[in-house]
Amino acid sequence: MPGVLDEIKQAVIDGNAGAAKELTNKALAAKVDALEIFQVALIPAMDEVGRRMQAEEYYIPEVLLSARAMRTSSEILKPLIAGNPNMKPAGKVVIGTVRGDLHDIGKNLVAMMLEGASFEISDLGINVTPDQFVAKVNEVKPNLVALSAMLTTTMMGMKETIEALKQAGVRSSVKVMVGGAPVNQRFADEIGADGYAADAATAANLAKSLVA
Amino acid sequence: MDAMTPRQRFMAALHNRAVDRVPVASPTSVATVELMDATGAFFPAVHTDGETMARLAAGGHDILGFDTVAPIFSIAQEAAALGCGMDWGRKDWMPINTTSPFAEPEDVRIPGDYLEKPSIRACLDAIGILRHRYGDRVAVIGKVMGPWTLSYHARGVQEFLMDTVLDPDKARRFLEVLMPASLLFARAQIEAGADAIVIADHCTGDMVRAQNYRDFLLPLHKVMNRELSFPTILHCCGKALDRMEYFAQAGFTSYHFESKNDPRESMAIVNGRMTLMGNINNPSTLLKGSPADVEREARAAIDAGVQVLAPECAVPLITPNRNLQAIVQAAAAFGKKRL
Numbered sequence A: 001m002p003g004v005l006d007e008i009k010q011a012v013i014d015g016n017a018g019a020a021k022e023l024t025n026k027a028l029a030a031k032v033d034a035l036e037i038f039q040v041a042l043i044p045a046m047d048e049v050g051r052r053m054q055a056e057e058y059y060i061p062e063v064l065l066s067a068r069a070m071r072t073s074s075e076i077l078k079p080l081i082a083g084n085p086n087m088k089p090a091g092k093v094v095i096g097t098v099r100g101d102l103h104d105i106g107k108n109l110v111a112m113m114l115e116g117a118s119f120e121i122s123d124l125g126i127n128v129t130p131d132q133f134v135a136k137v138n139e140v141k142p143n144l145v146a147l148s149a150m151l152t153t154t155m156m157g158m159k160e161t162i163e164a165l166k167q168a169g170v171r172s173s174v175k176v177m178v179g180g181a182p183v184n185q186r187f188a189d190e191i192g193a194d195g196y197a198a199d200a201a202t203a204a205n206l207a208k209s210l211v212a
Numbered sequence B: 001m002d003a004m005t006p007r008q009r010f011m012a013a014l015h016n017r018a019v020d021r022v023p024v025a026s027p028t029s030v031a032t033v034e035l036m037d038a039t040g041a042f043f044p045a046v047h048t049d050g051e052t053m054a055r056l057a058a059g060g061h062d063i064l065g066f067d068t069v070a071p072i073f074s075i076a077q078e079a080a081a082l083g084c085g086m087d088w089g090r091k092d093w094m095p096i097n098t099t100s101p102f103a104e105p106e107d108v109r110i111p112g113d114y115l116e117k118p119s120i121r122a123c124l125d126a127i128g129i130l131r132h133r134y135g136d137r138v139a140v141i142g143k144v145m146g147p148w149t150l151s152y153h154a155r156g157v158q159e160f161l162m163d164t165v166l167d168p169d170k171a172r173r174f175l176e177v178l179m180p181a182s183l184l185f186a187r188a189q190i191e192a193g194a195d196a197i198v199i200a201d202h203c204t205g206d207m208v209r210a211q212n213y214r215d216f217l218l219p220l221h222k223v224m225n226r227e228l229s230f231p232t233i234l235h236c237c238g239k240a241l242d243r244m245e246y247f248a249q250a251g252f253t254s255y256h257f258e259s260k261n262d263p264r265e266s267m268a269i270v271n272g273r274m275t276l277m278g279n280i281n282n283p284s285t286l287l288k289g290s291p292a293d294v295e296r297e298a299r300a301a302i303d304a305g306v307q308v309l310a311p312e313c314a315v316p317l318i319t320p321n322r323n324l325q326a327i328v329q330a331a332a333a334f335g336k337k338r339l
């Protein structure tokens, strides 16, 4: 039933959550496989959104609306996919903006692209202390910890968080990726992170390569 | 002997009139940890105590040598007074609003005692103290958040941005109920002795289209400038070449712009309708660069005809004072006699 899959994809690209929900239910009623909807409609839709963002065709409001439409659909699909042996989540990610920093748009876009790449996300929000990261890591046992900072002064919070993970004895069980406007590869290397990406689209590829 | 006092110099340049040299100003925060140590006035106490706020702001002239002093170091003073949850941070952190409690514009109430809320009162007290202290020698810059940024705080950034697409009318009502808060605070700052008011409204090219500015904010900015009829400076960081034309139509005296925008191109767009101040880069130049790097950027701005030199945005708290002082040195060395 390729027609409805194209329509779902388009609804997500258009940021139309209502249509995404309706069409997802329609596809399921017509016995389209939930995993197929995810892989053939949602993931390519988010790839396209990422492309438009990089090309500056989409600004933040459109990207947020697409993310919301994707979430509406994937929430319906997730319970159905959970039992499917062909659907292994790509991995679990704990993500947050470090202590002292409120910038979260970039972090949210990264979370959304990771979700689009079928990672399971625990988002701790903004102003997250090293202890809160450690507690969440102990709780959900993720493969990846993703740290965001937009202020030069809060970048050091990333280092503190990595130290805290070491102290807690869980550093070796996770990969740490970092990003945000003032962050670069050199800084990531200096603080002992496993990876850095400059934008949300490359962040998804980085995450996949880190858990591979 | 300088021909002009710092205040005369700043006010003249602000209005594109002749100056003895290009002035250096602080339309956004120049608070640094070094200044805190030197003045004994520290974050977070400065945000809610007028005397301490004024002491730190004075460092901008007494220690850095800027032609202006500017209290109000965070963008959350109003958010706190409107009822958002706050984390005031510590010595080396900027404050954060932790909640955005208003789902509907109709829920927003500007408290009757708005100007007496500690985070607002402190700013007004600080302006009064600085005015008294410097008389007519040094310019005192005030600052309010405009309706767009107040909507970020009140409604939440993402929710508000989505409203602009899904329910533009609702987004407009948010802007309209919050504009009076900006005006109320601006008028009180003028009353307290400010020489010019920065209106910070983050309708930036990093997030939204130029048309968003034109359709949502330009009409309100026109009203604000008309109602205040006082020197105003728009602050909107990020990429802005695509919307500077609209900024120029809004009636601001000046626009404070970021290093992402080429100073020559910016001057050409604005074309004498308002002045420009900026646009020394914060993260690479002021924070990590050398005084020579600062000098190079300052000269580029001076050569382009930018009327007032300034850091592009609130400086990172760990910026070395010597790099900020280097802006003043560059102005003295290369910004001689204008017009």
Ligand code: B12
Pocket: A100, A101, A102, A103, A104, A105, A106, A107, A109, A110, A146, A147, A148, A149, A150, A151, A152, A153, A177, A178, A179, A180, A181, A182, A196, A197, A198, A199, A200, A201, A203, B029, B073, B074, B075, B076, B093, B094, B095, B096, B149, B152, B157, B202, B204, B206, B207, B237, B238, B258, B282, B283, B312, B313, B314, B315, B316
């Ligand atoms: C919008 C904005 C705000 C909004 C924030 C809204 C929000 N909820 O996020 C508001 C107005 C509230 C704000 C507040 C402040 N801001 Co501000 N803000 C910006 C602005 C204009 C755009 C940021 C943005 O959202 N960009 C769009 C997103 C999509 O891009 P992004 O964040 O870079 O994210 C991408 C990548 O970096 C990457 N990425 C991000 N995180 C991660 C994480 C991982 C793991 C990976 C792999 C990748 C990754 O992928 C993202 C998507 O592609 C920038 C200007 C700029 N040039 O960046 C200033 C800027 C970040 N802000 C700045 C400042 C100074 C402040 C304030 C301190 C101002 C003040 N005086 O109080 C406060 C912060 C208070 C605090 N304690 O945090 C400075 C920071 C300077 C510095 N380096 O220290 C900037 C750079 C402006 C400047 N030129 O000086 N700000």
